[in-house]
Amino acid sequence: MHRHADGHGQQQKHRSHDHHADVRTISRRRLRGAFGIILTFLIVEVIGGIVTGSLALLADAGHMLTDLLALAMAIFVGHLADWPATPQRTFGFLRAEVVGAFINGASLILVVGLILREAVSRFLHPPEVAGAGMLAVALAGLLANLASAWVLSGSRKENINVEGAFLHVLADTLGSIGAVTAGLVILLTGWMPADPLASVLIALLILASGISLLRRTVAILIQATPAHLDFYEIKTALEANAHVAEVHDLHIWAVTSGFPVLTANVWLKPACRDPACWQQCLRQLQTMLHERFGIDHATLQLEPAGISRMLD
Numbered sequence: 526m527h528r529h530a531d532g533h534g535q536q537q538k539h540r541s542h543d544h545h546a547d548v549r550t551i552s553r554r555r556l557r558g559a560f561g562i563i564l565t566f567l568i569v570e571v572i573g574g575i576v577t578g579s580l581a582l583l584a585d586a587g588h589m590l591t592d593l594l595a596l597a598m599a600i601f602v603g604h605l606a607d608w609p610a611t612p613q614r615t616f617g618f619l620r621a622e623v624v625g626a627f628i629n630g631a632s633l634i635l636v637v638g639l640i641l642r643e644a645v646s647r648f649l650h651p652p653e654v655a656g657a658g659m660l661a662v663a664l665a666g667l668l669a670n671l672a673s674a675w676v677l678s679g680s681r682k683e684n685i686n687v688e689g690a691f692l693h694v695l696a697d698t699l700g701s702i703g704a705v706t707a708g709l710v711i712l713l714t715g716w717m718p719a720d721p722l723a724s725v726l727i728a729l730l731i732l733a734s735g736i737s738l739l740r741r742t743v744a745i746l747i748q749a750t751p752a753h754l755d756f757y758e759i760k761t762a763l764e765a766n767a768h769v770a771e772v773h774d775l776h777i778w779a780v781t782s783g784f785p786v787l788t789a790n791v792w793l794k795p796a797c798r799d800p801a802c803w804q805q806c807l808r809q810l811q812t813m814l815h816e817r818f819g820i821d822h823a824t825l826q827l828e829p830a831g832i833s834r835m836l837d
Contacts, residue, residue: 552603552686552687553600553603553604555676555677555687556596556599556600556603556677556687556690557600558676559596559673559676559677559690559694560593560596560597560600562669562672562673562676563589563592563593563596563669563670563673563694564593565669566589566665566666566668566669566670567586567589567590567592567593569662569665569666570586570589570662570665570666571583571586572662573661573662573663573665574586574662577662579662579663579704579707579708579720586666587636587639587640589666589670589697591632591633591636591693592673592690592693592694592697594632595629595632595689595690595693596690596693598625598628598629599625599626599629599686599687599689599690601625602618602621602622602624602625602686603622603686605618605621606618606619606621606622606686606781616780619780619781619784620745620746620780620781622685622686622781622782623685623686623742623745623746623781623782624742624746625686625689626685626686626688626689626738626741626742627738627739627742627743627746629689629690629692629693629738630689630692630735630736630737630738630739630742631735631739632735633692633693633696633731633732633734633735633738634732634735634736634739636728636731637728637729637731637732637735640724640725640727640728640731641724641725641728643721643724644721644722644724644725644728645721647718647720647721647724648718648721648722651717651718651720651721660705660708660709660712663701663704663705663707663708664705666697666701666704667698667701667702667704667705670694670697670698670700670701671698673694674691674694674695674698677690677691677694678691685741685742685745685781685782686781686782688738688741688782689738689742692734692735692737692738693734695734696727696730696731696734696735699727699730700727700730700731703723703724703726703727703730704723704727706719706723707719707720707722707723745778745779745781745782748776748778748779749778750777750778751777751778751779751785754777754785754818754820756775756777759775759777759787759814759818759820760772760775762813762814762817762818763775763789763791763810763813763814766806766809766810766813768793768794768796768797768802768805768806768809769791769792769793769794769806769810770792770793770794770830771791771792772789772790772791772792773789773790773792774788774789774790775787775788775789775790776788776789777820784822785818785819785820785822786820786822786823787814787820787822787823787824788823788824788825788826789823789824789825789826790826790828791806791810791825791826791827791828792828792830793806793827793828793829793830794830795830797829797830798829798830803827803829806827807825807827810823810825811823811825
C-alpha cells in the first residue's frame with residue numbers, strides 16, 4: 526500500500542527546492558567573482574614565471590589555469606542544474622554538479638603528474654631562477670588566491686560544485702605559499718633546488734585535495750548513504766514511532782550535495798488499521814525526518830499488519 530505525501534510534506538519539499546535554487550544562484554555569483562580574480566592574476570603569473578625562469582611560478586600558474594577551467598565548468602554546470610525536470614529526467618540536471626566536481630578532482634590528479642615530472646627534471650638539472658622576481662610575482666598570486674578562496678568559501682559547504690572549485694583555489698593558495706617560500710630561500714641563500722622542492726610539496730597538497738574530492742563525488746555517484754547521515758540512527762528513529770512495527774528496504778542517498786533522498790517500507794502495528802491512523806503516522810515520520818535529519822524527500826510505503834505476509 527502506497528501512501529503519498531500530504532500537503533504538509535509537499536510544502537516541505539517546495540521549501541527545499543526554493544532553498545536549493547537560492548543556494549545555486551548565490552554560488553554562481555561567487556564563482557563568477559572568483560573567475561575574474563583568477564583570470565587577471567593568471568596572466569601576471571605566467572609572464573612572471575617566463576621572465577624569472579621559475580618552475581614554482583609556472584607550476585602555480587598551471588594549477589591556476591586548472592582553477593580557471595574548474596571555475597568555468599562549475600559556472601556552466603551550475604546553470605545546467607537549474608534546468609527544469611522532465612518526464613525523462615525527473616531530477617533534472619542536478620547531478621551535473623556532482624559530475625563537474627568529479628572532473629575537477631580528476632584534473633587535480635593530472636596536474637600533480639605534470640608538476641612532478643618537471644620537478645624531477647629540475648632536480649637533476651637545476652636552472653638559474655631570479656629569486657626577487659619570483660618572490661614578487663608569487664606574492665601577487667598569493668593575494669589573488671586568498672581573495673578567490675574567500676569569495677568561494679561562503680558557499681562551499683552547501684554545494685559540492687563550488688567545493689570542487691574551492692579546493693582547486695585552496696591548493697593553488699598553498700602553492701603560492703610554496704612559491705613565496707622558495708623565492709625567499711633562493712634570494713637569501715642562492716639554493717636553486719628550493720624551486721623544484723617547493724613544486725613537489727605543492728603537488729602533494731594538490732594530490733590530497735584531488736583524492737578527497739574524488740572520494741566525495743564517487744560516494745554520491747554510487748548512491749552511498751551521505752556521510753553526515755547515520756543509517757542505523759535513522760532506522761531506529763523511524764521504528765520509534767508508536768504506530769511502526771518495523772522498517773525494511775530502507776535506502777538513503779543524495780542526488781547532489783545537500784539533497785538527501787530516502788525510501789522505505791514501513792510495517793505498521795495491528796492497532797493502526799484505518800486511513801486516519803496511516804495519514805497521522807505518515808505526517809509524523811515526514812516531520813521527524815525533516816526536523817532531525819534534514820531529509821525533505823522521503824517516500825514511505827506504509828504496510829498495515831498482515832498485508833506484506835499475504836503478498837508473500
